[in-house]
Amino acid sequence: MQPDLALAPETVLDAPGFQALIGATDAQIADLTRFQTLLAEWNEVMNLVGPLTIATYWTRHALDSAQLIPLAPEAITWADLGAGAGLPGVVLAILLKGRAGAKVHLVESMTKRCRFLEVVAKDLDLPVQIHNARAEDLKLKVDIVTARACAPMAKLLGFAEPYLRSGAVGLFLKGQDVDAELAEARKAWTFDADLRTSQSDPRGRIVQVKRLSRVR
Secondary structure, eight states: OOTTOOOOTTOOOOHHHHHHHHTOOHHHHHHHHHHHHHHHHHHTTSOOSOGGGGTTHIIIIIIHHHTTGGGSTTOOEEEEETOTTTTTHHHHHHHHTTSTTOEEEEEOSOHHHHHHHHHHHHHHTOSEEEEOSOGGGOOOOOSEEEEESSSOHHHHHHHHHHHHHTTOEEEEEEOTTHHHHHHHHTTTEEEEEEEEEOSSOTTOEEEEEEEEEEOO
């Protein structure tokens, strides 16, 4: 999968289409399919994702998450802030499972969502550690810190600051309002940002963040 090669807006992948695009193994597809099932079941009793997005799971959720791996192919330790439904963290853990030293930290402050993540992690035997905590209260040293639908960029950088200061690179999944979010964030923060077009939706962006500091 080539970075910045976005699908057409109307494209909806199925499992074989995702596998062909990503190069996922049969075992990874099986785990991702099981995750889809668990997500749909728990979504009936808990607000994890928009109900209509279950039907477009392979594009909206699986690809949206998986596209981060080629941007940091050597990274083995990740932190997903506001992990919620396990996106992108669970998908990343599925794709990283079996790599020596791989671990994804799923950071979620809502206890009921942590219960869902615990069920998924046990069912799929994932290399994850679940933290029922506020992201900014943890001091985790990881290669990559990521988040999706967690908070506006100005607030998200506050959550991610401890990780970025410890040497992590930020890879944040953002929507079409990213330019406005970045402009607002620069009122409080100084940082380097590199934007890439989302492969799952050409209106979205992946924001790579390095060298974060507070505006004085």
